[in-house]
Amino acid sequence: MANDEPVWPDELFHDLDRAGPVPLYFQVSRRLEAAIQSGQIPSGARLENEIEIGRRLGLSRPTIRRAIQEVVDKGLLVRRRGIGTQVVQGQVTRQVELTSLYEDLRSTQHDPATQVLTHDVRPATDDVAEHLGIPVGSPVLYMRRLRSTDGIPVAVMENYLPEGLTDISRAQLEEQGLYQILRSRGVTIRVAKQRIGARSEHGDEAELLDVDRGSPLLTMQRTAYDAAGSAVEFGTHCYRPDMYSFETTLVAK
Amino acid sequence: MANDEPVWPDELFHDLDRAGPVPLYFQVSRRLEAAIQSGQIPSGARLENEIEIGRRLGLSRPTIRRAIQEVVDKGLLVRRRGIGTQVVQGQVTRQVELTSLYEDLRSTQHDPATQVLTHDVRPATDDVAEHLGIPVGSPVLYMRRLRSTDGIPVAVMENYLPEGLTDISRAQLEEQGLYQILRSRGVTIRVAKQRIGARSEHGDEAELLDVDRGSPLLTMQRTAYDAAGSAVEFGTHCYRPDMYSFETTLVAK
DNA sequence: CAGTGGTCTAGACCACTCT
């Protein structure tokens, strides 16, 4: 083989900010990721070894390892002991992240709009209480929203928020994603558990989503927890399967 | 507060194997995870700090940090700077992992069975060729299988394997999961990209899965890559939504 | 203020792969 020489675009890393708040490993991993996504480091290319990268960047090996590991976890690189680190072959897809549908859609250049169908405070049912970890009958904010993109309905979303968050206004929900509102109130979501399934349309969903009666819908049920481990949101959503699907990249450990 | 004392069950970690091939951080993380899953470390409990844990176990802080990080990544623990490490509140769910349906079912104590409906070598169509990254018309092994558990049909699975793996026998497929077979042939899957959606039943699926005509089905399309980054499997599966769903735990970065 | 996790360093030894 003539072309098995390792690749490392030094020039991308010559202005790392050692003083600022952004960790070095993160600065390196983001630039590395961008270089792969843009094709600057081509599919299948072998990277320079960790020690040499560290030497060139003036960083220790653990820092370089952590940067590379971040990119490996996103499925863009593969490491093999005794061999080296390679860019994965094949097309690159987007990762499922801890964001709301609104942000998913917005980040993909669409124009999301929200219509609030229902918005009230009601006592928690058994099911809702269990998911939120609160007593049955506690007041919860219930909202039912219709999300559209480019004028086409995409999803009907039902959400429940526990006491302390029940004062979110209808107007606010029309304008921002739920997770945006929560963040602006200082609520940070750390962990979310979701279950994805399918079922038939029922009730008024056919009309709202502009599909035939009895059409298949993609469903997602999610409970989100804040840093302290308390549930801050429980929701059941249903999506038009021709308008939305879930993508994941799985990486073996 | 009287009961804010940090928790650490020393006794679980007194027989770590420092000589064997299993990394120390992994031994620690697995026992820690088990202790949480079993309730031995209760929901909401605060863990001892990293330095102290390291001292008690005779391990360095980076090793302890890595062990804890593994459990954080699984969504069982939450870390907060200045505060400490806490067990997440709420029920524990299973993680989506890089395993086949067969292993999913088997690990949950069911009794999976496989019926091979079709099994032949054929030229790759445009679609299959693109997903596998091979030329159109290349020979690929096509298989269509019906998976059941406890006698109830769960999924119809269509899979395509590239040249070099086209000699997997029908008999073998009846007995083992596809990923098991691949592993036994030295093929290790490192990365998989999957898309989950929904659609209506069509063709003979209603009969195979014992559902009504036009019923909703949960669908999954997956391409799996080996350590070198080559695609080793492409498949489109459809599931009875009352028998199967996908669970994920998402952790904010 | 003391205590916590977050980051980083400069080494070391090992297991694995290829030649």
Add this chain to the structure above:
DNA sequence: GAGTGGTCTAGACCACTGA
């Protein structure tokens, strides 16, 4: 045997939290 990533150590300084 040479080169690679995998693991581990023993420190260091910082940023953030809560009292």
